[in-house]
Amino acid sequence: MTTKPLKLKELAKGEDRFAHGHRMCAGCGAPIVVKQVLMATDYPIIASNATGCLEVSSCIQQFTAWKIPWIHSAFENAAATISGVEAMYKSLVKQGKLEDKQVKFIAFGGDGGTYDIGFQSLSGAMERGHDMMYICYDNGAYMNTGIQRSSATPFGADTTTCPAGDVIPGKPQQRKDLTRIMAAHGIPYVAQASPAHWMDLMKKVQKAFEIKGPKFMNIISPCNRGWRSRTDDAIMLSRLAVDTCYWPLYEIENGVTKITYKPKEKKALIDFLKPQGRFKHMFAKENEWMLKQAQEQVDAQWERLLKEDSAVREEKPAEG
């Protein structure tokens, strides 16, 4: 199958494989992520979904927004579940009981179901080498249960389980760098994307689908309820996340790191933090250190990534 051209006009004419009428909140990033992923390809897709916002809002009773075969079984096992589906497909095709239609398998999970409770299942499935893609829509907390901190919650954020208190002002820890952890599995393709850069996101999906084996994509997905931002700010915030280098766009293909988008001018992290109520307390006089620390964390990660970027490394070969 040839990779389809990403022309906005053409894409708009295509059939939605994730239908309207689902019950996600207005302004949620997750359905945008799902639509962009599914729109990027014409391959048949079968998806699994971890318990979470996307799952509870997209398939209720006899109503489903999914026009592709879709399965939800539990919270921590979207990867294991789709690995079973993929194994059955492989088995039936191998035995000649089913025609090979180049089906692609995706697991969708939020950050709670991916970074935390589903991490073991994800790691196992990646190590086993299933021909599947795992897509994490990362909104940085357990939004479905009411904004509890996860290991993807950014430093300082105010959540219901790490509230901005007088003694402990929000989440004390830095977020887990799951994209790197997945790359450490040695799988052929790992990428980070943002729905604001839809072309970049869809190209990554297309690329991933042409690669056999396990793939992982981490996609930032604003949640206006949890981030306490305006309903219509999802795309603006996913762009600011990229432009501040809080959420760099890059891919690691067969161990080679490539930054796919470098902001012309790296914006200050506060540009990303300011529109979000979850960081409001960090702007108080006594918490200014938090802003500084958050900026330092982002700077350190960006610097590290820049050094690893294949383009940079080609220009300046390693010494010795």
Place this chain on the structure above:
Amino acid sequence: MGKIVAVTGNEACAQALKQINPDVCAAYPITPATDLMQRFSSYVNNGQVDTELVLVESEHSAMSACIGAAAAGGRVATATSSQGLALMWEMLYIAAGTRLPIIMPLVNRALSAPLNIHGDHSDGMGARDTGWIQLYSENAQEAYDNTIQAFKIAEHMDIRLPAMVCMDGFIVSHSIERVEYIDDADVKNFVGKFQAVNPLLDLDKPKSYGPLILTDLYHEYKRAQHEVMTKVPKVVLEVAAEFEKMTGRKYSLFETYRLEDAEIAIVVMSSAAGTTKDIIDQYRDKGVKIGLLKPRMFRPFPYLEIADALKHLKAIAVLDRADSFGGYGPLFMEIASAVTSMDTKPAMINKIFGLGGRDYLPEQGEHVIDELINVAKTGKVQTVKEYIGVRE
């Protein structure tokens, strides 16, 4: 006529799986079930089966992958024990609630703490409410036969439920016994071709599996699940009749031994039933009218049929190889429930035995029978529930 072999329970179950040739198996090793899937893995790697083997990182993922594979639309099996089943607990309900006919030999083993790898029924009893069909086996032959029958029961179009085939850890799983294998072709023919229902792999008719269903219909779904369970006994008996035609070996919902004219009886499951039958023979020789009832199908539990088989008794001892702490033994509770339908109720005692692989010795059974004779005579029960074979 099949081959007669000397094999362990695990080996016999692995052979059954080999003959059935499931499309997908997902498994994780745990004592004493490890050996079963280990053997099966060699069948896979030596090309003796077509199975896609998914060697997962936990039992939770094993059952999750089995659920994905079964929903995809094919024949699926796994095996586990004890902590492995405990870790699967969440997914057991989902397998049954999604109506997926997954087959799982369960090599019964004690649950931690303290850690113990030996046989008792704590694992299986803990999963009794999950919606799985449960068949218990006395020996390797029954484990083999039950595994083959389980596929046909679970995949029956009126049922479509997952099923566990239980055998006692080590006592059966690791003991070499005489087993009569059925010819490959006969097994294949008996089990038949897998018929997929609403397969996820049907791209033309996309299905959504695992919806959110709240107060408006959840209750109805659960009633539907209950109703399916009520259809299971009939199918179990039909499959047993067909199996008997093929092998000459008779199976039912439960087995009775010298029960017809008995005045007192022991109810016990799995391997301990074999030992108990020997003790019963000795007491019969002494003129004691004693018999045995060995449940085979624990879920669904055949209350009325068992009540009918026990209705003429004066006293019953129920031997449980598991405890419900703060309650009576799980088997006792079922027998007590069955007894409620009787006009004249027998006196009942409950003995907890053999936990964590403690040997069930003939003298333990003898003490129980002696007490039972007295209970029948006086109609009085001193202590309802008591541990036996305890080191004081």
